[in-house]
Amino acid sequence: MRIPPGVSSTDFSAAIAKFEQAVGKEWVFTDDGDVALYKDAYSPFWGESDELVASAAVAPDSVEQVQQVVRIANHYKIPIYAVSTGKNLGYGGSAPVYSGSVVLDLKRMNRILEVNEKSAYALVEPGVSYFDLYRHIQERGIKLWIDVPDPGWGSPIGNSLDRGGGYLMANYRNHFDSHCGMEVVLANGEIVRTGMGAMPGSKTWQEYKTGFGPWVDGIFSQSNFGVVTKMGFWLMPQPEAYLSGTAYFERYEDLMPMVEIMTYLENTRATNGMPDIGSPLLSVTMIQDITKAYSEPAPPTDPELNALIAKADVGKSPELQEYALRKKIPYWSCKLSFYGAPKANSANWEYCQDKFSAIPGAKFMQDEFYKLPLTPEQREKVHKPQFGIPSLAMFSIGERTPMNPTPANGHMWFSPIIPRTGEAIIEANRVFQEAAKEFGIPVLSAFSLPSCYWERAFIYIFAFPVTHDIETNRRNRAAFKKMIQRAAEHGWGEYRTAPAYQDTIMNTYSYNNHSLLRLHETLKDAVDPNGILSAGRYGIWPKHLRERKA
């Protein structure tokens, strides 16, 4: 049996015995085989001594048991690391940031406590998955959609605490933003309910977020200040219909006005789904899709195009432009989605076309139109998350990407946030391509386009491969860290990362001699003086470990 660092074997044995009393012997895992399941399946430390491992795992079934576990951990000063359910692949899996911690596995707390159809919310425990919630809703014929990430095997609580995103309207897409009300077990074992939940018998815990006095919910996300045991989420009532359409643009410079118009359209909610931008010209994989739109399609893998792209400067050259015009392949595309009444969707799509028509040569194609709910046949055709349906189909994007063409054993997501402008897209491509070359990592695709999970900013999600070769992994880890620095030099910060990089990234948020991190540490020491909860998570180490590191 592995023993957590800084804990005596006597204390650890005593703590394990107490954990067993608290949750039942069968829900305390100490066998090597069981404990190994909490390793990160995509660990960049595979086969190395730095690999993050648990010493044991405890799986309570109730908030009272969580309280007991936390109190026992406090008594014996056992580091514990809370996880919900799901995989968290590419962002660290379930492995503790502080190796040797006891994993507090909340998967058994999988109760859907309430789904309120009229008021369109759900209250769930951490072990509930998006699939669980979806099934619960479907079985009861409730006409609510959940905003799911892709793949959807995760936990609404876990995903929102890591600030994941989905695909529906902006007000649902940001999973932390669309939560309402929390229950948290603090390090001292006390239960706190936030927002209106702090009022006994409250009628609006899931309806009004901020309650009275300081709104503390945010400090429990991407942190280690408490164990969240319940959360409410605002759900999207099933709309009447769905429409999507794509605008296509001819010229490189069109990227700038295209993004500006798209942003206006989303900020005024003329389009209320997640926009999706692409480049039929530069993304070879996309070329086949656009044959519907153009009468004279280029072959999917035209050697002339590949050669032009290879010679272009961040996707731009006179020859490439000439090719695009000659072959009638659009440089850019912007797909918009509309949820609502059929006539309103059509009117909004018409209006969006009108706005985009300010860009000469813009062309348009209506893509999908569905009356909702989808028929079983339609369900199999669509990108399910855009209809509130969890799916594992897109899981493969994590494995094979243009950046990661040869099958690897996993990936690490590099996820910088950039401004929502065409200029920023071009600058990011220049910077990241040069950096990739310099750091000797697989070059990015000819031109990479960001996603619109967040309504006001773009996010790039690049996969760094994880292999079964220790030297390759070391090089990739070093390159990942250099990429973090390079991004920071340009004012681009990551929103989330695996434990291997959390300190490095938090260190780039260094304004005023790391005053924000120092504030985190002040709060940490106040709410968890023994530093038992999820030490190191998002760069926050308890006092005794900060001192040891220094």
Added chain:
Amino acid sequence: MRIPPGVSSTDFSAAIAKFEQAVGKEWVFTDDGDVALYKDAYSPFWGESDELVASAAVAPDSVEQVQQVVRIANHYKIPIYAVSTGKNLGYGGSAPVYSGSVVLDLKRMNRILEVNEKSAYALVEPGVSYFDLYRHIQERGIKLWIDVPDPGWGSPIGNSLDRGGGYLMANYRNHFDSHCGMEVVLANGEIVRTGMGAMPGSKTWQEYKTGFGPWVDGIFSQSNFGVVTKMGFWLMPQPEAYLSGTAYFERYEDLMPMVEIMTYLENTRATNGMPDIGSPLLSVTMIQDITKAYSEPAPPTDPELNALIAKADVGKSPELQEYALRKKIPYWSCKLSFYGAPKANSANWEYCQDKFSAIPGAKFMQDEFYKLPLTPEQREKVHKPQFGIPSLAMFSIGERTPMNPTPANGHMWFSPIIPRTGEAIIEANRVFQEAAKEFGIPVLSAFSLPSCYWERAFIYIFAFPVTHDIETNRRNRAAFKKMIQRAAEHGWGEYRTAPAYQDTIMNTYSYNNHSLLRLHETLKDAVDPNGILSAGRYGIWPKHLRERKA
């Protein structure tokens, strides 16, 4: 010169001298006349020894000066109370919660640091008012709207930190929710920037809210954990057009489906403005307005109607229903607003009518249609805040309400949050009317309807009068406190209040032996160990004052 409690006159004089060095002699106010300006103009303690007063005021011009003031206050343990600009009438004005504190008046910090039209945001200091920001935007021909409260003389920073609301789309209406990024001076004088602002040279401080690691912004709202010196706000790009229309319903029971359908329509964004619900039948003041909609209008003050209302049970009786049907006066109305392209607005309004038509007898009237921007003539006709224009015209609602018919010297807002259902409206009317009778305060109007500032919950805003009669004020304060308790017994909590009631309200958020308040206190002691910042605000007292109170 008044001296803050617990401070020696020597120390206070020394501190004042240091404040003068820091900000300039002319920006430190100690004369009784100057200091009296910080009293609450609507103080419920008028003429009593409990009236909250400042001992002095300091008005720094820059964040560096704020740092100096805070450091001086820390050194001499002077209690200071930060205010931005505006009036905050009904919620406590600028008076410190802890009487005798030095007001830290941020009105000179009135710089509009950035307005970014393409990315639709502003970055401002606390002394900037909604009017300042509006003028700045207008003078430059920038096509952005600000979501303003009504009246609009307040500060975007002050209003959002107190969690005020406005009138535009739901994603702008909640002023705290629509902020992005803060700069805060902590009690130790350190500057923290939150979200992406913690990255030096960040490109997305006003574009991505949560940054990396715990999102701390919420703890600086309705609290005393720091002095906010900059905040970003997402603004609404000027839409193409505005449409409003009202649905009318015949029967008492229609309230329930009306609210349910309205909520569905807003949650799916079929209507994207703030809904406004009314009762032409029960609100005598509204009767004249509906003469447009009905061929046989009732006279504005029909004694028969008044008698029926007086005898009805929470707005309901067979006779009243019969009267409403006979006179063709709708029981309920629901006005919806639409921002967007003209055709999309019309299609959405048509869809909303279609949904409301599930209620038998529903009638509809289109109200306003404007291509935007408004012409000067149109501006004078509209309710300006619904067009992003700050105004003082509605200020009078605070003075004369059905609940407060005789001119008083001010008012205190009682602002409970209730669920967004028709059932909750009826229950709230029953409870608050009975309570008003029991507590001997002016009875509410025959039937009160809540506002929809928040997208998922209703808020009632009742005015309790403030007079120049000490006994009346005492009775009204006692009744206010009883009303808080009565609301809490029904699970309804207030979202905001004047200093006189902050402890009482925070005490109703008492789940698990006040564990949320105790968490606030733990955080307070950690970030402000000397307890110098805004002691008592929202029920949070520093350690030495908690001990004294206990």
